Amino acid sequence: MATATAQTLPNDINTRGDVVLEDPIAGREPLVRGGHDFHAVTEMVCKFNEVEVKKTPKSFLAGLSLAGAVATMFFGYVGYLFWEGPGIWGNNNPVGWAWDIVNFVFWVGIGHAGTLISAILYLFRQKWRTSINRYAEAMTIFAVICASMCVALHTGRIWMDYYLFPLPNQMGLWPNFRSPLEWDVFAVNTYFAVSLLFWFTGLVPDFATLRDRATNKWRQRIYGFLALGWRGSMRHWVTYEKAYQILAAFSAPLVLSVHTIVSFDFAVSQLPGWHTTIFPPYFVAGAIFSGFAMVNTLMLPARHFLGLKDLVTVRHLENINKVILLTGTLVGYAYGMEFFVAAYSGNEYEGFTFINRSFGPYWWAYWIMLSCNVVTPQLFWFKKIRTSVGWSFVLSIFVNIGMWFERFVITVTSLHRDFLVSSWDYFVPVTEVFFLLGTFGLFFTLFLLFVRFFPVIAMSEVKGVMPEANPHWEGYGDHGHGHAAHAAAAEVH
Amino acid sequence: MTAKSLWGVLAQYETPAAVFHACEKVRDEGYQQWDSCAPFPVHGLEKAMGVKPSKLPWAVLIVGVLGSSLMLFFQTWAMGNAYPFVVGGKPLFSLPAFVPIWYEITVLSSCVTAFLANWIMNGLPQPYHPAFASKAFERVTDDKFFIMIEATDPKFDLEKTTALLKSSGATMVEELEP
Numbered sequence: 001m002a003t004a005t006a007q008t009l010p011n012d013i014n015t016r017g018d019v020v021l022e023d024p025i026a027g028r029e030p031l032v033r034g035g036h037d038f039h040a041v042t043e044m045v046c047k048f049n050e051v052e053v054k055k056t057p058k059s060f061l062a063g064l065s066l067a068g069a070v071a072t073m074f075f076g077y078v079g080y081l082f083w084e085g086p087g088i089w090g091n092n093n094p095v096g097w098a099w100d101i102v103n104f105v106f107w108v109g110i111g112h113a114g115t116l117i118s119a120i121l122y123l124f125r126q127k128w129r130t131s132i133n134r135y136a137e138a139m140t141i142f143a144v145i146c147a148s149m150c151v152a153l154h155t156g157r158i159w160m161d162y163y164l165f166p167l168p169n170q171m172g173l174w175p176n177f178r179s180p181l182e183w184d185v186f187a188v189n190t191y192f193a194v195s196l197l198f199w200f201t202g203l204v205p206d207f208a209t210l211r212d213r214a215t216n217k218w219r220q221r222i223y224g225f226l227a228l229g230w231r232g233s234m235r236h237w238v239t240y241e242k243a244y245q246i247l248a249a250f251s252a253p254l255v256l257s258v259h260t261i262v263s264f265d266f267a268v269s270q271l272p273g274w275h276t277t278i279f280p281p282y283f284v285a286g287a288i289f290s291g292f293a294m295v296n297t298l299m300l301p302a303r304h305f306l307g308l309k310d311l312v313t314v315r316h317l318e319n320i321n322k323v324i325l326l327t328g329t330l331v332g333y334a335y336g337m338e339f340f341v342a343a344y345s346g347n348e349y350e351g352f353t354f355i356n357r358s359f360g361p362y363w364w365a366y367w368i369m370l371s372c373n374v375v376t377p378q379l380f381w382f383k384k385i386r387t388s389v390g391w392s393f394v395l396s397i398f399v400n401i402g403m404w405f406e407r408f409v410i411t412v413t414s415l416h417r418d419f420l421v422s423s424w425d426y427f428v429p430v431t432e433v434f435f436l437l438g439t440f441g442l443f444f445t446l447f448l449l450f451v452r453f454f455p456v457i458a459m460s461e462v463k464g465v466m467p468e469a470n471p472h473w474e475g476y477g478d479h480g481h482g483h484a485a486h487a488a489a490a491e492v493h
Numbered sequence: 494m495t496a497k498s499l500w501g502v503l504a505q506y507e508t509p510a511a512v513f514h515a516c517e518k519v520r521d522e523g524y525q526q527w528d529s530c531a532p533f534p535v536h537g538l539e540k541a542m543g544v545k546p547s548k549l550p551w552a553v554l555i556v557g558v559l560g561s562s563l564m565l566f567f568q569t570w571a572m573g574n575a576y577p578f579v580v581g582g583k584p585l586f587s588l589p590a591f592v593p594i595w596y597e598i599t600v601l602s603s604c605v606t607a608f609l610a611n612w613i614m615n616g617l618p619q620p621y622h623p624a625f626a627s628k629a630f631e632r633v634t635d636d637k638f639f640i641m642i643e644a645t646d647p648k649f650d651l652e653k654t655t656a657l658l659k660s661s662g663a664t665m666v667e668e669l670e671p
Contacts, residue, residue, distance in 0.1 A: 038532060038636035166571075174571035176580050178590035186597040193601060197608040209532070209634040228618035231625070232633045234516075236615040237534040239547040243611035246553050250600045250607075261593055463636075464533035471513035471535055 031128055031465055033310040038463050041311070042209060045457045048306050049210060050219075056452070059305075064448045070441025077434045078153060086156050090430040094418040099432035100154035102407040103439060105262055106290070107147035108188060109283075109403065111195070112255055113291020114140030118198060119251035122244075128319055130461040131311045134206075135302065135450070136295050137199045142446040143294070144192045146439040151188070153435075180264040187261040191254055198247045201240075204230050206455040259287040266410065273353040273414030276341060282334035286406060289327035289373070292320050293399035300393045302451060311457055314387050321386035324399065328377030331406075335374065353414060361426055362413045369409050372402025500623040500671040501526075501643040502654055503630065504663035509535045512638035515661035516541040519640060522657060526646035530624070530639040552610040553603050560602025565595050623669040641669065 032041065051057070081088060091098045114136035121129040152161050164185045168174050175182050207223050208230035214220035230236070263283035266274040296317070303312040342354040358366045376398045380386040385395075412427050450456070467473050506512040509531070516529050520543045529542060572578065573585035583590060612618065624630045624641055633639055640663070642654050651668070658666050 042532075042635045166567075168571075168575070171576070173576045173578060176578075177568045177572055177594055178580055178583055178587055180593075183593035183597075186594045190597040190601045194604045197604055201608060201611065205532075205634065212631040212634045224620075228612065229620050229622065230617065230634070231622055231630075232530040232532055233615075234529045234531060234535070234538050234542055235544055236617070237531070238539045238544050239549050239611055239614050241534055242547040242549045243607045246550065246607040247604055250604050254600060257593075257596065264593070460533040460634075464536075469509055469533060469535065471509040471537060471541075473510065 031131065031313070031315070032462065033313050036310060037468065038466070041462055041466075042213075042459055044308060044311060045206075045455050045459050045462075046210060046213060048451070049453060049455060050213065050215075060448070060452070064445065064452075067441050067444035067448055070437055071445040072441075073434065074438025074441050077431070077438050078149075080431075081153060082158060086154065088431045089435075090428045090432065092425050092427060094423050094425060095412055095415045095427040097154075097411050097415060098427050099408075099429055099435060100150055102404065102411050103436055104147050104150035104154070105283075105407040105411075106404050107143045107150060107439060107443075108191075108262055109259060109287035109290045109407075110143040110294045111140040111147070111191070111291060112259060112284070112287035113295050114138070114143075115191075115195060115251050115255045116288055116291070117295070118202075119248040120255060122248040123252055127465040128316055130458055130465050131313075131316055132295065132299060132320070133461070134199075134202065134454075134458045135298065135447075135456050136291075137195065137202070138447065138450045138454070138456075139291075139294060139298060140195050141192070141199060142443050142450075143291075144188065144195065145446065146443050148188060148192065149439060149442070150435070151184075180261065180268045183261045184265055187258045191258045194247070194251055194254060198244075198251055201244060201247060202458055202461070203454065204228055205232065205240075205460040206458060208232070209459055210455065255288070256284050259283045266414075271414055272347070272349040273357070273410070276338065278334055278337055278341065282331070282338075285327045285330035285334065286373075286403060289324060289331055289377075290399060290403035292324045292327065293396040293403070296320055296324075296392050296396035297400060298447060300389055300396075302456065304389075306451070306456065308457060311462060317389065317392055318383075318387050321380045321392055324396075325377050325380040325386070328373060328380075328399070332374035335370065349419070353417070356417055357409060357413045360413065360417070362409065362416070365405050365409050365413070369402050369405040372398045373406060376402070498670050499644045499651065500669045501641050501645075501649070502651070502658065503624055503627055503639055503641045503667050503669050504658035504661075505629055505632075505665040506638040506640070506662060507664055509538075509638065511662045512640065513538055513541050515640055515658070515663065518657065518661045519642065522648065524642055524646050524648050526643035526649070528641055530630075530633045530641070532634050532636060532638075535638070547614070549607065549610050549614060552614075553606045556606040557599055557603035561595065561599035564598035564602075565591060568594060623671055627667060627669065629665055629667070 036044070086100075089098065089100065091100075114133075117129050117136040118133045118140075122133075152158065155161055155164075163169070164175065164182070166175060166177075204227055207227035211220060211223040211227045214223060260280035260283065263279035267276060267279035269275060299312060299320075300317075303309055339354050342350040345351075376395050379391070379395060385391045416427055417424055463469055504515070506515060512529055512531065513535065516538060519527060520541065529538060531538065568591045569586055572587070572591075577585055579585065624633075624639070629637070630639060640658060642649060642658070644651075648654075655666050
């Protein structure tokens with residue numbers, strides 16, 4: 001692998017490639033490459049937001065049109081679903097839950113990486129998160145929107161969805177607060193609300209940047225409205241940072257609790273294949289695994305097209321891939337442990353379910369899942385692969401596919417063989433593919449609009465982790481007496 | 494002297510270190526009605542200014558505890574009193590089954606409070622501020638650092654205050670109108 005120093009890099013960040021830098025101090029890749037100052041960071045991040053609407057690049061418009069067309073198709077499909085009911089799906093008896101729930105669990109799992117990056121890594125003082133937290137959080141919000149679409153639409157009589165809310169019915173009976181399905185309503189809604197508040201709080205100082213740089217009235221008004229009159233006051237920052245910390249502290253357990261509660265939807269039932277105590281940690285690991293893969297899927301093209309390679313560096317990529325490796329290994333362990341528990345329990349139904357999963361009618365789904373989720377992440381043990389943009393992108397797609405199949409395997413294979421042989425059936429999707437594709441269309445439409453109009457990198461946070469941000473920083477090179485001077489000053493105090 | 498329509502003075506600094514040391518000076522001079530502005534929270538600047546820690550966590554604690562207790566009470570009432578209904582053989586007051594929603598509402602009420610209290614305590618949204626009239630102040634959200642001292646401060650004296658800011662390393666000092 002070629003190494004270089006910041007000085008020897010060519011100026012154009014999109015042509016010089018992702019060479020690994022030699023760090024002048026600690027031997028670590030710096031968080032921001034290329035020796036940029038604060039102003040250069042602002043310029044890099046705002047560049048695409050500030051392109052005139054009429055001068056939007058054609059390639060971007062082509063992508064947005066494609067995503068928008070698929071999203072429009074989705075709403076057409078939802079209309080069809082309204083009219084006909086869920087009979088347009090292949091769900092049967094006993095497979096009452098199929099792609100609707102598979103898509104729901106898939107999307108809500110994707111969201112978890114965003115919250116992990118924004119909350120847990122924040123609490124652990126992982127400074128590298130600042131370059132990727134903004135669009136990971138955006139990904140969370142859009143993924144949860146897709147997830148709630150799936151779960152709200154799967155109820156059949158969609159206009160009765162208000163039954164899920166804590167309202168008494170005409171008999172004065174309240175929804176059953178002891179039911180995992182009701183827990184799920186609260187978990188997903190809380191998750192969405194908290195993620196949105198957290199995201200918006202982080203966006204306000206960056207909206208203020210766009211407001212102050214605005215060159216036309218409309219941009220100034222819209223960003224000015226969103227910025228709430230933020231002026232970077234230090235007295236404001238004190239309260240703001242406290243609020244941000246508290247939001248992070250409360251979001252951190254949400255990363256674990258939301259998918260735990262989703263797994264309760266399965267684990268609290270009495271069905272072999274679902275009724276296991278390993279489900280909550282297994283689901284959470286899978287959620288983070290799939291979410292980080294989606295971060296890579298979105299981030300790698302975005303940093304290329306937006307010219308953000310100095311802010312989102314190979315070091316970020318490597319860290320993300322290490323998380324994928326860890327959580328992928330945890331997921332692989334869970335797959336093995338499920339089999340062990342099925343064998344060790346001596347329960348014949350449990351044993352049958354797992355043999356049937358891997359060698360029954362849905363063997364193909366099981367082996368797609370296993371090869372995508374267990375085998376592919378292991379390639380990240382090699383530094384060459386986990387620092388390679390091409391490999392990371394391809395493997396992230398495999399993980400996305402594998403994690404969708406994991407939910408398919410859990411949901412459908414456990415259901416299609418009921419306790420009575422007479423009720424066995426085989427699930428075949430009918431029009432569901434439009435459902436899945438449609439949510440992708442919605443997701444990418446929202447994501448592209450976000451990239452176009454919102455600052456994709458948390459500028460104020462990135463500036464805060466640059467070495468120049470330290471009031472005791474006194475420059476690199478010959479002027480690098482900052483550390484010594486600071487240490488001496490500390491001794492005096 | 495345009496003391497009538499004077500809101501305060503605004504001074505610009507180029508680096509976090511410069512504004513840090515200037516804040517220490519202004520603090521030690523005993524000013525009260527003043528503020529510093531930065532594009533990101535400069536580490537330790539609140540101490541250099543002598544700003545006290547935020548009281549926001551107290552608001553979150555109070556509303557969080559309140560929301561949390563209300564939700565537990567509400568679940569108990571709805572399941573056990575409003576329409577007593579046994580599901581799955583669980584007792585009417587089935588605490589373990591109430592935990593997930595209880596927990597979610599604790600998180601939700603605390604986070605909504607933290608969000609709202611952040612803006613309320615900071616007096617935002619505030620569409621207008623005298624500093625917004627300054628052209629230089631547009632860089633506050635980009636790469637420049639500022640100190641502003643209000644004319645209502647008992648120690649404020651246009652000449653002395655301006656001299657203080659200039660001597661503290663300001664690259665630009667201007668007067669602000671209300």
